[in-house]
Every structure is written in structure tokens, then in C-alpha cells.
Amino acid sequence: MADMMQFDLVSPERRIASYKASAVKLPGAEGDLTAMANHAPLITTLRPGVLHVEGEQGTDEYVVTGGFAQITPEGISVLAEESYHRDEMSQEILDRMIDEVAEKQRKSIEASHNQPGPTDDAAKLLSDMMAMGSHIGLSPKQPNL
Amino acid sequence: MANLKDLKNRISSVKNTRKITKAMQMVAAAKLRRAQEAAENARPYAEQFNGVMGQLASSVGDSPTAPLLLRGTGQEQTYLLVVMTAEKGLCGGFNTNIAKKASARIRQLVSEGKTVKIITVGKKGRAVLRRTYGDMLIDHVDMTDVKRVGYGDAQGIAKNVLDRFDGGEFDVAYIYYGEFENVMTQIPTEQQIIPATFDRPEGDSAAGNTLFDYEPSEEAILADLLPRGVATQIFAALLENGASEQGARMSAMDSATRNADDMVENLNREYNRTRQAVITNELIEIISGAEAL
Numbered sequence: 001m002a003d004m005m006q007f008d009l010v011s012p013e014r015r016i017a018s019y020k021a022s023a024v025k026l027p028g029a030e031g032d033l034t035a036m037a038n039h040a041p042l043i044t045t046l047r048p049g050v051l052h053v054e055g056e057q058g059t060d061e062y063v064v065t066g067g068f069a070q071i072t073p074e075g076i077s078v079l080a081e082e083s084y085h086r087d088e089m090s091q092e093i094l095d096r097m098i099d100e101v102a103e104k105q106r107k108s109i110e111a112s113h114n115q116p117g118p119t120d121d122a123a124k125l126l127s128d129m130m131a132m133g134s135h136i137g138l139s140p141k142q143p144n145l
Numbered sequence: 146m147a148n149l150k151d152l153k154n155r156i157s158s159v160k161n162t163r164k165i166t167k168a169m170q171m172v173a174a175a176k177l178r179r180a181q182e183a184a185e186n187a188r189p190y191a192e193q194f195n196g197v198m199g200q201l202a203s204s205v206g207d208s209p210t211a212p213l214l215l216r217g218t219g220q221e222q223t224y225l226l227v228v229m230t231a232e233k234g235l236c237g238g239f240n241t242n243i244a245k246k247a248s249a250r251i252r253q254l255v256s257e258g259k260t261v262k263i264i265t266v267g268k269k270g271r272a273v274l275r276r277t278y279g280d281m282l283i284d285h286v287d288m289t290d291v292k293r294v295g296y297g298d299a300q301g302i303a304k305n306v307l308d309r310f311d312g313g314e315f316d317v318a319y320i321y322y323g324e325f326e327n328v329m330t331q332i333p334t335e336q337q338i339i340p341a342t343f344d345r346p347e348g349d350s351a352a353g354n355t356l357f358d359y360e361p362s363e364e365a366i367l368a369d370l371l372p373r374g375v376a377t378q379i380f381a382a383l384l385e386n387g388a389s390e391q392g393a394r395m396s397a398m399d400s401a402t403r404n405a406d407d408m409v410e411n412l413n414r415e416y417n418r419t420r421q422a423v424i425t426n427e428l429i430e431i432i433s434g435a436e437a438l
Contacts, residue, residue, distance in 0.1 A: 010193060012296040012380055014186040030360050043197060044360040045369055068370065070197050070357075077193050081373075082296075 003037035006075030007053055009062060011083045016062065017053070024076050025052040026069055027128075035071045042071040048097075048128040050086070050135055051078065061086040063132060065097055066125075086136055094133045098140055101126045149423065152416045156409060163405035169235065170398035177328070177391035183294070184325070184384040191381050198374055199343040200357065201367050210364060214307075214371040217340035218316045223260040225315035225339075226250065227306065229322040229382060230270030231390040232289050237397035239323055239331060239390055240269040246333035247321045251278055262315055266302060266383075294387055299380030306379075307372050310339060322382040323389035328396055331389035338378050341371055 007021035025034045027049025035042075046069060051062040067080040084093060105122035112119055133140035205211045228247045230240045247263075247270075254261050263278060265271035266286040275282060286302055288294075306318060318339035323331040359366055 008189070008193070010190040012187060012190045012299075012377060013183070015189045028360060041357040042360060043201070043357050043366060045366055068197070068366065070193070079190060079193055079197070 005037040008077040009080060009083060011080045016083050019055055021053045021055045023054045035076050038073045039071050044069055048132050050132055063089050063136065089136060091138050094138050094140060098129055101129050149419055152412060152419060156412045156416060159405055159408050159412065163402055166398045166401040166405060170395055170402060173391045173395040173398060177388060177395055180388040180391050184388050187381060187384055191377055194377050195343055198370060202343050205363055205367055212368050212371055214339060215341050220316050223262065223315040224254050225262045225318040227264045227266065227318065227320045228270045228274065229320065229386050230267040232267050234269055235397065236390055236394035239393035241273060243321050243323055243333045244270050244273040246335060250335065294383045296380055299383055300376045302379050303372065303376035307375060320379060320382050322386040325385050325388040325392055328392045331393050338375050341374055
């Protein structure tokens, strides 16, 4: 059995999960990564995606819309902007999330006159969000841009 | 002498008032429990967030490349005060106390020759501040339709504040809210949100001396997190404020109910005494009438 570490998942409004886990797969800003016990200290921002947590009672999956994670040798704390357990996730929530991001993209295109930097970021956010949706088996609706 | 009919009306009207204050007190008690729960639930995030921010802030320090939100604009000329109060009255001195605290700061800043701008959240504080500092109010956030304060509400306010900061409208920002101590006491609190202040980790704590890797770079993370920190602080303040408002209303309504009790008792006594006097009077009239025969 692999070493266990403390896993915490909190959003601004509530604590979502807190238990021992052996491995956590995170959607890091610069690519997915898996953290296990005694991982080197790391702070990374997250993109929208799915967290896979291997705990004592099997694997849990959580949807996050962004935020950041602090990894220490003793444990990992994920501070999500918004997060749901996979079972709580519904088509309505996904639609709302995608709408919000699409709105942001529209605004950033207007604000930055289609300059590459901010517009690309917003587009990436949107595509990450949609990829996350299809990953958990919901059909991301196509935003009308 | 007040006549019996009038007294009876007064008594029933005070009794009705008492029913209302009693009901409001109970509603406030229920809402208080919910508000406290919400504040409780938000605590782990705020604590961890501040921990990480403190670490980042101390490692980036006061380097000239640090984001403006952390370092400040280098001037202290224009101040933005975000004053958060309740949307409703009937909660004792709650709204006035917060407005008073803010006014004290405004007077001090004005006497130092600074420019002051005010954003109000909740219309009660706006009503108080508009009288004296009407020309300083630049915006108002209406929370009337908000049943339960969510993180989204805080993000909205934070975005408003940050956009103004990016636009160079102010240098320093404070928030004002009522910190919930207990049902009887709510402390009007002032907190600086821009430039950001975070508790730097203690040197001996385990997290304090760990060297973290950052992905993407330290600066990028900091630039991403600082705006979020503003939202988090505003969110925490809104939740505290919500709990404080209900607490203040609960104790205000409790004493109103007790006052109504006293009043009913006094009025009842007066009513009985008057009734007695009327009966005595009638008897005297009958007896003296009989004696005259």
C-alpha cells in the first residue's frame, strides 16, 4: 500500500472533501500531474478539469473550474473556485459554467480587440471547460459566439 | 383621565406590535444560524488561501516587479472605502455603527488632504453616508435581491473594485463591515484590501521555511491569486456582515419585545385602575342619589 497523505478540497463557500489519499491527479495549468505522498513542495494554478483522487475507499472524481493547489510532502490542498463531486455534476451546472466562460471570452475579444494574449487565454478556458464536460459524459452545449 | 375604550385600543395595539417583534426575533434567530453556518463553511478556504498568499507574498516580497495589488501604487493620495451594511433596518445600531466608523476615517483622510471615494453595499449605509458625504459616493451595490450571499456576489464587488484600481482611480482600499462577536456584540471593522496585507508565515512553522516550486512562475501565480484574494476577503466580510446583521436584529427585537411586555403590563394596570375609578364613581353617584331622597 502506498503512503497516504492528507487531501483537502475547499471552495470559497464550503469544504468539499477532506480525507487520506494515496494519489491525486490534478489538471495543472501547464499540464496534468499526479501527486503522491512526499511530493516536492509545489504551488500550481489549475485549469478547468477533473480531479482524480485515490483514497482508501477507491477513486473519487471532482470537477473543478479553476483555482490552485498547494502540494507539500504531507498533503495536498486544492483551493477550487467552484467544485462539485462528479455525482453532483449535472447538465445544468455544466451549461451555466460554459455560459460564464463563453461570456468572458466574448468580453475579452471586445476589450482586447482580438489581440492574441487574452483572447487565447479565454479560448483555452472555454475548450478546457468543454473537454471537461465530455470527459464526465455530459454533452457540452455549443456556445453561440 | 384616559377613557377605557382608548386604553383598551392601546393595549391591543401594543400587543400586536409585540407579536411582530417576537416573530422578527425568531426569524432573525433562524437566519442567524444559517448565516453563521455559511461563515463557518467559508473559513477553511480563507485560512488556506491566506496561508498560501502569505508564503507567496513573503517570497516575492517588496521586489519592484511585484504586482501593484501587493506593492501599492507608491502613492497614498486617493482612498476607496467600501462600506458594507444591511439592506434593512430594525437591527439596532448595526448600520449606524459601521457608517460611524467609516465617517471617522473619512474625516481624518479629508483633514489630511486626501481624496476619498466611497462605494456602498447595502442601502442603509448609503442613506446615512449620503447626507454628509454625498459627493464622494461613486457607486452602490444593491443586495436587496440576494437571499443567500454567494461567492459570485463577492466576485462582482471585487471586480468592480479591481477595475477601478486598474483604471488608476484610487491607491488604497478599505472595507468596512460588522464583525460578528456574539449575538449582543458586533464590532464595526476596518480592513485594508489594497495593497493586500497577509499574515506572513512564522519562521518556525513547517510551511514557513519550505521552498516551493511554482507552476507557472511565482509572479504569474501571484497575479492570478491577488484579485482572488480581494474577492475572498470581501466574501468573508459579507458573510460576517450577514451574521452580524441577524445577530443585531435578534437582540434589538428581543429588547423591543421586552419593552412591549412592560408597556402592556403598565397599560393593564392603568386600565384596571381606571375601571375601578369608574365603578367607584358610579357607586358614589347612586348612593348620593339615594341619600338625597
